[in-house]
Structures are given as structure tokens and as C-alpha cells.
Amino acid sequence: MLSPRKTALAIALGAATALLFTACGGNMDDSANNSAGSPPVTAADPSHGGAVSLRGIVYGAADTSVQPDAGVPITMMGQMRALFDLIKSAPDFTQVVMDLGDGSPVHVLDTNTGDKFLPGKLALGLSYILIDMKTKGDPKYADYLATYQKITTAMMTQMNGSDYMYANTSWGEYYYLVALNNFSAHGMLHEVFSDAMLTTLQNRLTFCDMFGADASGKTNTCPAAGVPIDVASLNTAQNYYAVSYGIAGLRQKLGWSNPTFSSATDPAVASMGARDALLYTLTNHIRNDSSGGFSDEASNTHTTYYDQARFDRYSTLLIGEVTERTLEMGNEANLTPELKSYLRKSVDLILPQLNADGQGFNYGRSIGPYGDTAFMEVLTAAANAGILSAQEMQVAYSFIYKSAYRFDTFWYDPTLPTPSVNMWVKGRGTDTYRGKPRVMGENFSLLHQYMYVNAWWDKLGFGGKAPMADSDLQAWLDAKPHYTLTWYNVPGDTAHPYSAALITVRDGKRVINLNLSQAPDYNSYTPYYPTPSSDKLVYGTTDLGYALLIPQVSYNGKTYIPVTYYKNLNVQETNGNVVVSFDTAKFRQATKNASYATDLDLQVHTVLTFSKGAMTRTDTLTSGTLAGNMTVETDFTSFADFQNTVANGDGFSVNYANSSATNYSTTGFDSCALSNFEMSGGVVNPLSTTPIGQLHSNFACKTQAFSLTGSTNRTLSWTLKYADLN
Template identity: 85%
Template sequence: MLSSKKTTLAFALSAATALLFSACGDGVNDASSSSAGNSPTNSPAPTPDPSKNGAISLHGIVYGAADTSVPTGAGVPITMMGQMRALFDLIRKSSDFTQVVMDLGDGSPVHVLDTNTGDKFLPGKLALGLSWILIDMKTKGDPAYADYLATYQKITIAMMTQMTGSNYTYANTSWGEYYYLVALNNFQAHGMLNEVFSDAMLKTLQARLNFCDMFGADASGKTDTCPAAGTPIDVASLNTAQNYYAVSYGIAGLRQKLGWSNPTFSSTTDATVATMNARDALLYTLTKHIRNDSSGGFSDEASNTHTTYYDQARYDRYSTLLIGEVTERTLEMGNQANLTPELKSYLRNSVNLILPQLNTNGEGFNYGRSIGPYGDSAFMEVLTAAANAGVLTDQEMKVAYTYIYKSALRFSNFWYDPTLPTPSVNMWVKGRGTDSYRGKPRVMGENFSLLHQYMYVNAWWDKLGFNGKAPLSDTDMQAYLDALPHYTLTWYNQPTDTAHPYSAALITVRDGKRVINLNLSQAPDYNSYTPYYPAPSSDNLAYGTTDLGYALLIPQVTYNGKTYIPVTYYKNLNVQETNGQVVVTFDTAKFRQAAKNALYTTDLDLQVHTVMTFSKGTMTRTDTLSSGTLTGNLAVETDYTSFADFQNTTANSDGYSVNYTNSPATNYAAMGFDSCALSQFDTVNGATNPLSTTPIGQLHSNFACTTNPFALTGGATRKLSWTLKYADPA
């Protein structure tokens, strides 16, 4: 049973909050004092065999041996540097790089470097990803360096100068500009900038790599042309999501580090902006966004397009990651003097949200959009930023490093698939699915950006003194995790925040090795999709499908021919641990129409009181529906979809329960419904069912329970519930 002692997660900031900056201003301290101290238990950590070049280490997985090959015992098919080199070779060996094809074995190979991939960051991703190889080859005096450099320069000329009419053939906006500037600064740090780029190309790059495409608009709705010198840009004119302030901040800071000038900013609401350089004005504006859009220091990712409290509150992976990215940008541009105590407190809040979710398998976010490998790497990036900003304890440093090692191991053995016709990260085939934003035509760019994340993180931990060091043993890591509270309640908006009267919070429950998240987020632009439902998310047990919705573990209502779901307007959230159980209760004031960006005028006057109970190996949800005004009949459906294979899934004779084998789920039972039906879920009419392809793999069976039409008049209520039983992860 779970302990009955109620606990909370309250990590105090370390007394030693000084930044780990080196005297030369590279943002880190080469000394290993930050990692000193005892491990979480007295059990010794595994010691790498010197003959294996630190194989049991983050560096061993990411960089490998001196020639970037896999060290003996590293446990991966190829190092990440090896993956990057293979992609470079794929491009280099093609007579026309625009015709390079990546084949994921699904019958539709992709021309990954043509102009129609939909990846407007592609030139920057290539410039940055391939720069890792060039720098490594140059440093080692590799005789093939000149050949690879020539390929790099050919790509640069084609992508950054060729025009179609008045437009560049290849778009390279926002993130692409930032990525490119990271590459330029890395080349400069290694004395290679003027060797890789001619003066004329640097002049072209200086003109193209700016943040102006994110601000203002011309007759076509957007412009990447900066105003004339001396003409300021209104800092409030950002024409994309609020988190792009961080991207523009990175661009401005890295331009400044190169000695390039930036446009200036003005503000219609805050004259302070006009007194700052662009880098600092953007950080100032970004800080205000985080401060004002949640009382917990998390970024509301819906606030750029919605203006009232009930429209806001999309909290997901990026809400937690943003402050980690801001910290990383601040360090890489040498702006650490502006990493204020306020920003570090926000970073610590993100750490406090992440720590209870850690595990020995390297798994990250399991709810919200753009997760999959990015869900894992988001934990890694936040923890790395926190390590560099001095907001982790010595023990937490070891725990963070161990998680990151496990994340790299998971990337190399789960997300990367060497058996594909073109070895690649896999987010698209073999039962996996991702957001349309990261569609398969972007596969080349996704490989580069993910590999870069691990490479830069490894470089930081090398400088922090962990080069070649072993992680904690699984025993020690699990002992640390077992000592964490059984539940953690993280408020995005505090209940006392009158500007945000609806509850927005994350509840994380730990049951042995299993991590279960219940995310309550209004998400107006995504709440019709399962990853944003107020339903539990847990690895290989309960998982949403990107960009799609169905009645996954919630009471989905049909009324007057339309479908409604309880996915916003949460109130009265309460979490208690009593008698060995974690009990979560909350009310939902209205049901929303099940459509993306549904109008609020279509809300249904239907209320539900929800009780979720978590105990050892079991979770139960009970929903009590009521309404004071509905006069017609409504019907309810709730589904549970399982990763267990359909052939070994058995519906019981009671008609309301199912048994599973070879799966973490062992039994699911529903109560209060009129009928239930078990069906195969992975295919429809011989084709893959798109609802079945989650980021981590395919769902195979569905157990759908429904009611007959009924009325809720005269104060009537209807109680519906389900119970899911599961085994502890291996």
C-alpha cells in the first residue's frame, strides 16, 4: 500500500546558488567540486573500466571512443557522433543533395532536403548538426576534412543564397536562424569561422540570421526584413507563440557575441524596453511573460492568441522546458549576469516538477504535444541548465546525470532504429505517431536537432567534471526515487490567483517504479486531443494519441447529435493521501464541444464531480454527472485502449471487464454503463487506425463502455466509474 503519511515536495534552494561560471566566461566550471559528496546510498556506483574509455558514461554513449566509435560495453549500436557522421556521409555521397532520400520502410521514402519538407528550420539544423563533425575532424587533423568542408560549403551556398524570384529557395526562420548562429559561434570558438565561411557569405548570413521574421507584418502577413537603422521594432508585435521570445533572445544574444548589430526595440506599454539592447530587451519581455501568465512560474503556451482567463492555461512540456532554454541561451551567449534570482527560482520550479517523474529508463514527459524523444530530452535540458545555474544539490547533480545517461541510452536503443532502410530516429513508423508539426518529411531535421541536444548536454556535463564518469547504479537511483513523496501537486496557477480562477495543475503519483501523471490544463487550442485530457498518463499503460481525440478514460457525452468532453473549467482541485491511497478530486463546470478551438458559446451546461483514487497497482476514476438546465437525453462513452496484443486480451463473462496478458495492464473494469464491447484497435478495414499510433508505440485493443440515452432532470445524477489494475514495471 502507499504510505498514509501525507508528504509534499519542497526542495529548498541550495545555499550555494552561485553560478558555476568559469573565469573565462564559458558558462561552466571545469572543476568537479559541484559533483562532490556522497551518493544517495552507501552502495558504490559502477566504475568504468579505463580500457573501455568510460563506456558506462554519458560521454561513452554520445561521443564514444577517441574515433567516436562505440566503446566496448557501452551498450549502444552506434554513438551519437557516429549517427551524425552517417547522416553527413549520406548527404556527401549524393551528387545532388536535394535528392537525398531517407527510407523508413513504410513504402514512402522522403526527399528530406528538398524545399517542400515543411521544415523552415532545416538550413540551420544542417549547419549546426554538421558543424559537430567538421569541428571534430579539424581538431583531430582528419585527412578527409577538406572533402567534408567542401560539402558543407556547397550546402551553405545553395540554402542561404539561391533565390526563386525575390524569395530564398530555402526558408530558414526563427529556430533555424538560432541553430545557424550556434554553429557560427561554435566555429568562432574553435578558430574556424573564417575558414568555413567567406567574407561574402558571412555578410549574407549577418543579413539573413535575424529575429525580424518574428516581429511585425507586411502586406502578406509577415516580414523577415529588418527596419532601417534607427527604426525600432515594437517588442509586443511578436507574430508567433510566446515561447518564440526565447528564440529571438537567443538570436539577438548570439549575434551580439559575434559582434553583429541588432535592431532596437520599443514598447507601446513599457518604455524600459527602449533603454536596453535587443538581447536584454527580449529577456526582460520574456521574464514578464513567465511572471504574468502563471503564478507558478510556468509558461502559458496559449496566451499569445487568447485574451481572457478561461481562454488561457495550456501547460505542457514546453511550459516546463522554456526556462531551461532561457538559462541555456543565457549561458551560451555569455549573458550570465542577467540570470536573476527570479529566473533561477523559475528554473527550480521546473526542476521540482521533473524530479518526481524521474525513472531508471530515461523516460520523460508522457502528456501534452511534441513529446516522444523530445519528452525525454526536455527533462535532460532542464536538469542540465539547473546544474549549470547552481540550483541543484550535490545529490541532485548525481541523480540528474544518471537520468540523462539513461535518456541517452534510451535514445540510442529505442528512438534510434538501425534496422530501418535508412537508420534514423523513429517517430513515425512501426506503430508510432507524432504531431503533424513534426511530420515525416522533417525526418532529417529531427535527427539533427535531437542529436545536437544530446551533444551539447554532454559537452556541459564534461565541463562539469563528469567526463567518462559512471552514473549511479540502478539500485542507488531507485533508492533515491523511492524516497520521494508518493504524490506531488504542482500548481501552474495558485488557487489564490484571482486572474486565473480555474485550476491548472499537475499531479504526479509514484507507485513503485511507475510514474503516473494527471495534467489539468485548459489548453484551448489542443484540449480536444487526448494528450490534454484530464486522464492519467503512464508509460505503456495509458497514453494519448497526438492531434486526435476519442473517449479515452473520460466521460465523453453525446447530446443533440454533438459530442462534448470535460476538458477545461476545472475547479475545487484537492489532493490528499489517506489510508494508503492518493485521492484526487475536482469539479468541471462545463463540457466543451469536442473540436479544435471550439467556440465557448457552444459549451454544454453539464457538470461532473471527479474522484480519482490511486493505490498500489490500481487506479479508479468515478464521475458523477449533473445539470440544472439540460432537458434532452444524453449518452456517455468511456474507452480504455491497451498496448497489449488483441489476440491475448480477454473480455470477461460479466460484460464489463477485460483481462490482459504480456502487458503492464492486467485488468480493466467499468461500472454504471449499460454495455461494453471489446474490439481490435490497431487496424480499420485493413489499414492502420490513426488513433492507435501513440508517440511510444501502437495500441492494439479498445474496450468501449456506453450508456443508453438518459435525462438529467429534476436534480438527477448519473455515476460512472472504471478501475484499471496493472503490474509494476520491470
């Protein structure tokens, strides 16, 4: 017997056939509109009609197949069509399974995937295929349209009272509205959706679930008509002002009304429409929460200066999303010089990190393929906002091409039982937030990012154009400074007295990042440690912590780490070496959301030296009050295979083969041990799965118990040597 929820869904599936829709079709350009930027500056791609181009990877040939010499297994449109076919072939779409080959297939369209954006992601992703089929007069269009109507109706129709079978909050609402606007631009909106369904969507696709007391997203929490929403009542992270801004603007573009806002502290909000009130509030967030012009992603729930300052991928990406939403909804008039200046700050943080492999952020949370697309989205927004030089336009387009190529040849895995983007298996791991039950939605959202970016570059005149020659791109990258210091909080800012900054060091083709931010809620996790991050050399493990290249202290039965309270940051270049020094005023307990009352009165002066093919860290520990004994451990985990990793006879160094790392050595410790890091108790060690792949070995160095009294100190150091990147 079906459960009540399954019974309700079956009723909705039957009812969906009654919602067949009629209207005229169209063939309008679905590229983003009203863009600004430089004229095309790349040469036409001479190879097989544009195969070696961004469009060649995203769209491909006229039938969306892979063109000769494109070098990818499938186009992104091909991936989207394969997902549509997977859903269409299932007798019951809620039972669609994706198998990543790890022995636990996932029912990816079940109601309990945990992906509260799924209906919107699906509606948007599959819309690309419908629009393409309609434009080409594909004879199978009607069949695919019927499938689309059946699924979207079932997912979005009210089932039991005010309850819905599927949640569709925030991002899901935004994605759905993008799909509706794309259909509208092609004259297909009333062909795909009945008037009754559009009324349902108009009532449901609001930003109300992000404001007020109800954060479930399963009921419409908008107040009665004429009652404004308190703009300060956002019940999620402040970056979601950008999502609600996108929703309000896209509703307005469809001619739908929006709820209004009020503010107890700023009466100006009440005189604005919802779209502009949200942009106004979002601008204040960026302006007020970081003197460096970046978005502090902890500022909404943390109120003291030592309890804020999480700067990561989203701190840089947010202004890119705001710019893209502004252009997408036709609100260019409100893209102020102030907002453009924030966008330029993000560009200036990204440009020193660019590389010829299409890799993006390598620190912080929610990276992996999203680390790559963050660079791509910011650079695309900057191109459209007209703040890139002609040469930067070429570089940005070429990097984005490389990013698309990397997605298709690294992140997308056609060898899985169900071909898919892979963030979960074969040694890879991602945040709990993007857990494997969300695999279908992650495919949709990532593919959408590349598709909309490709549409923008087509609009800018780059459609089918070849990227810069690899030699020219590398020459531009080689001309970048040896190091770049980007402050999140400007020195001297009394509201943010602790140092928050990113140091990027370039060593040949290798990019090394040292990110210093307080990161409340996340500072116990390795991606937020004050340690270098670099592709295939040093990488954090999501949602987990261990002594990765920092002095991890054990004291009175608890573990402490130096992951906030940074002061006196100084960066200098001497004789070709980049020397970074800073002090850490206290050690934090190494547990998530540890109370600041448990901080340990232990200080460390840290010096990191980056030289050709090597990096060295020296930590000098002192304390004026700790009387008991402590021990310190520092680990280095390597991507090198364990079988060819050799501990040297000195007991304090190790050699690596077949990897970027070649040697790791330490001083000041009493013992070190090499171990297999990949397996623990016969299963994969969760600490070993990074976003980009498996760590295989660990070299753990420890001290014996010692005390710090009076003016005594303890100095520990490590040196990591590595090979040049090819």
C-alpha cells in the same frame, strides 16, 4: 527541364565552389563556457575508458566508434557522421532520400519538407563533424568541408529578388548561429565561410521574421536602420521570445549588431540592447501569465481566463532554454534570482517524475524523444545555474545518461532501411508539426541536444564518469513522496479562477501523471485530457481525440467532453491511497477550437483514487438545464496484443496478458464491447499510434439514452489494474 526554382538552385550549387574559404584552424574547447555548479561527484568509469558514461554514448572512443560494454548500436557522433555521408554521397543533395520502411521514402532536403528550420539544423549538425575532423587532422576534412560549403551556400543564398530557395526561420536562425559561434571558438569561422557568405548570414540570421506583419521568414523584415521594432509585435507564440533572445545574444557574441526595440507600454525597453530587451520581455511573460511561475503557452492569443492556461512540456522547458541561452551567450550577469527561482520550480516538477529508464514527459504535445530531452535540458541548465544539491547533481547526470541510452536503444532504429530516429513508423505517431517530411531535421536537432548537454557535463567535470549504480538511483527515486501536487496557477488567483495543476503519483517504479490545464487549441486531443498518463499503460494519441478514460457525452447530435473549467481541486493521501477530486463546470464540444458559446451546461464531479497496482475513476454527472436525452461512452485502449485480450463473461470487464495492464472493469454503463483498435478498414487506425508505440485493443463502454432533470444524476466508474514495473 528544370523548374525555375531547381534552375536557381543548380546555379547556386555551381557558384558554391567559388566560395572557398581560407583562415587558420584552431583547437579550442567547444564545451559551453563560464559554467557554474558543483564539483564532480561521480566515480570514474572503470569500464573500458568511460564507455558506461554519457560521453561514452554521445562521443564514444577516440574515433567516435562504440566502445566495448557501452551497450548501444552506434554513438551519436556516429549517427551524425552517417547523415553527413548520406548527404555527401548524393549527386544532388536536394534528392537525398530517407526510407523508414513504410513504403513512402522522403526527399528530406527538398525545398518543400515543411521544415522551416532545416538549413540551420543542417549547418549545426554537420558542424560537429567538421570540427571533430579538423581537430584530429583528418585527411578527409577538405572533402567534407567542400560538401558543407556547397550545401550551406545553396540553402542560404538569395535566389530570385528577395526570395530564398529555403526558408530558415526562428529556430533555424538560432541553430545556424550556434554553429557559427562553435566554428568561431575553434578558429574555423573564416575557413568555413567566405566574407561574402558571412555578410549574407549576418543580414539573414536575424529575429525579424518573428516580429511585424511578415511571418513567412523568406524575406528580411527588419526595419530601416535606426527604426526600432515594437517588442509587442511578436507574430508567433510568446515562447519564441526565447528564440529571438538566443539569436540576439549569439549575434552580439559574434560582434554583429542587432535591431533595436521599442514599447508603447514600457519605455524601459528602448534603453536596452536587443538581447536584454528580449530577456526582459520574456521574464514578464513568465511572471505575468502564470502565478505558479510556469509559462502559459496559450497566453499570447487568448484573452479570457477560461481561454488560457495551456501548461505542458514547454511550460516547464522554456526557463531551461532561457538559462542555457544565457550561459551560451555569456550573459550570466542577467541570470537573476527571479529566473533561477522559475528554473527551480521546473526542477521541482521534474524530480518526482524521474525514473531509471530515461523517460520524460508523457502528456501534452511534441513529446516522444523531445519529452525525454526536455527533462535533460532543464536539469542541465539547473546544474549550470548552481541550483542543484550535490546529490541532485548525481541524480540528474544519471538520469541524463539513462535518457541518452534510451535514445540510442529505443528512439534510434538501426533496422530501418535508412537508420534514423523513429517517431513515425512501427506503431509510433507524432504531431503534424513534426511530420515525417521533417525526419532529417529531427535527427539533427535531437542529436544536437544530447551533444551540447554532454559538453556541459564535461565542463562540469563529469566527462567519462559512470552514472550512479542502478540500485542507488532507484533507492533515491523510491524515497520520493507518494504524490506531488504542482500548481500552475496558485489557488486564490482571481485572474486564473480555474484549477491548473499537475499531480504526479509514484507507485513503485511507475510514474503516473494527471495534468489539468485548459489547453485551448489542444483540449480536444487526448494528450490534454484530464486522465492519467503512464508509460506503456495509458497514453494519448497526438492531434486526435476519442473517449479515452473520460465520460464522452453525445447530446443533440454533437459530442462533448469535460476538458476545461476545472474547479475545487483537492488531493489527499489516506491509508496509502492518493485521492484526487475536482469539479468540471461545463463540457466542451469535442472539436478543435470549438466556440465557447457552444459549451454544454453539464457538470461532473470526478474522483480519482490511486492505490497499489490500481487506479479508479468515478464521474457523477448532473445538470440543472439539459432537458434532452444523452449517451455517454468511455474507452480504454491497451498496448496489450489483441489476440491475448479476453472480455469477461460479466460484459463489463476485460483481462490482459503480456502487458502492464492486467484488468479493466467498469460500472454504471449499459454495454461494453472489445475490439481490435490497431486496424480500421484494412489500414492502421490513426487513433492507435501513440508517441511510444501501437495500441492494439479497445474496450468501449456505453450507456443507453438517459436524461438529467431536476436533482437526478448518473454515476459511472472504471478501475484499471496493472502489474509492477520490472
